[in-house]
């Protein structure tokens with residue numbers, strides 16, 4: 001079942017085209033990666049799909065809903081990874097989870113999530129005092145607290161140490177097992193290769209290649225997804 005349909009999506013900021021005719025489909029229970037250089041339009045695609053930014057043109061359906069017109073209903077069914085500025089410095093880990101859980105009609109058990117993401121020992125710690133990696137884990141847990149059918153994660157493992165990164169990959173795979181659809185914006189090709197069922201590589205507001213990791217490696221005539229990325233975007237560095 002298709003849960004995200006994007007057809008000819010367009011979005012400009014002033015005269016700059018951030019997204020210039022992107023079409024994508026994401027199926028239920030997939031981990032779908034969006035990769036591409038800085039400024040390629042990845043975050044804008046995710047913002048339009050998750051109802052936080054209004055598109056200029058194109059068709060967009062998430063769980064059958066229009067992300068902008070139906071965003072109130074959609075927000076009950078999706079999860080979005082917050083950015084740093086979204087939480088007040090003084091809020092405690094447990095309070096943040098409890099507060100976000102209260103925003104949803106059918107929330108997950110926030111205490112269980114806190115345990116799963118290793119945050120229980122930091123329940124009383126204020127947000128400002130968490131290290132970057134713990135903030136990141138809290139943001140992921142908060143994205144999941146509404147029991148979402150689709151979760152949008154931007155820079156999932158940025159700032160995580162190698163073992164936290166592996167743990168996070170495991171938990172994201174568990175989400176897939178439960179039928180949750182995951183859209184993952186990433187700069188890490190090893191992460192995309194290890195985790196994603198399919199990946200769209202975006203450059204200058206357009207999809208330049210799409211497929212499973214193996215397929216993209218073949219398309220790029222490369223030995224790794226990272227090298228395929230360079231071949232397909234024609235760029236030496238991301």
Ligand SMILES: Nc1ncnc2c1ncn2[C@@H]1O[C@H](COP(=O)(O)OP(=O)(O)OP(=O)(O)O)[C@@H](O)[C@H]1O
Pocket residue numbers: 013016017018036037038039040041042043044045
């Ligand atoms: N609020 C905004 N106002 C003006 N221009 C913006 C805004 N947000 C993004 N842009 C521009 O739109 C283009 C796409 O940005 P976007 O953040 O979607 O790219 P990205 O692929 O997510 O980049 P990165 O990998 O650096 O996070 C860039 O040229 C960026 O400068």
